[in-house]
Amino acid sequence: MRRFEATQLVVKQVGNSPIVSNLGPTTDELWHSGHRDRNFYTYGSMGLCSSIALGMALSTSERVIALDGDGSLLMNLGSIATIGREQPKNLIVVVWDNEQWGQTGHQPSHTAMGTDLSQVAQSCSINHSMTVDNLEDLTSALTTAMTEDGPWFIVAKIEEAKYMPVAPIEPELTVYRMRESFSS
Ligand SMILES: Cc1ncc(C[n+]2csc(CCOP(=O)(O)OP(=O)(O)O)c2C)c(N)n1
Ligand SMILES: [Mg+2]
Structure with missing residues (x-):
């Protein structure tokens, strides 16, 4: 499955819920899927x-979706333990697992060598943890995650594809837009 198609599917499925995206291609492809203030x-x-998504989820009753990356999560594995500890019912973490630090030169990550992030999440008391490798299973996992209590942790195995143009993101504007979207 390609991240762009999978991202388009996520955007379609989550309605107006806030989405927090990992740096680099994940953010670019979210923007190219159609910018939204959320x-x-x-x-x-x-x-x-x-x-960031955990902090947001703890501050709102809305469902919050994180689109994370394997390499980034591996660098901050403690965030999985904290999600397991806090048990936010309204948090859905999707990990785009291309088994590499893609953006910085496609170096293979630990998930290419046997680390199973959904098992890590499971061991951190995130009971709704799973791995999917096609759009159909991602759709069905998300459909359930959007209606049943979480936290949810969905590892989505993806293939690398040609990167899209860098999105014209202004971080200050991103914060402003998101805050406004909660207050209005
Ligand atoms: C603290 C820190 N270390 C290193 C980097 C450089 N860096 C930017 S993206 C990236 C790879 C991220 O990997 P992953 O989350 O798997 O996303 P992918 O590029 O595979 O989509 C790295 C190492 C950074 N931005 N910040
Ligand atoms: Mg990666």
């Missing part, structure tokens, strides 16, 4: 996507 694009802040 997209929180991260840039440079590797390892913080799921942590």
Whole structure:
């Protein structure tokens, strides 16, 4: 499965829910899927996507979706343990697992060598943890995650594809838009 098609599917399925995206291609492809004020694009802040989404989920009753990356989560594995500890019912973490630190030169990550992030999540008391490798299974996992209590942790195995143009993101504007979207 390709991340862009999978991202388009996520955007379609989650309605107006806030989405926090990992830095680099994940953020670019979310923007190219169609900008929405409820997209929180991260840039440079590797390892913080799921942590930001956790903070958001704890501050709202809305469902919050994180689109994280394997390499970034591996750099901040503690965020999985904190999600397991806090048990936010309204948080859905999707990990785009291309088994590499893609953006910086396609170096194979630990998930290419046997690390199973959904098992890690399971061991951190995130009981709704799973791995999917096609659009159909991703759709069905998300459909359930959007209606049943979480936290949810969905590892989506993806293939690398040609990168899209870098999205014209202004971090200050991203924060402003997201805050406004909660207050209005
Ligand atoms: C603290 C920190 N270390 C390193 C980087 C450089 N860096 C940017 S993206 C990236 C790879 C991220 O990997 P992953 O989350 O798997 O996303 P992918 O590029 O595979 O989509 C790295 C190492 C950074 N931005 N911040
Ligand atoms: Mg990766």
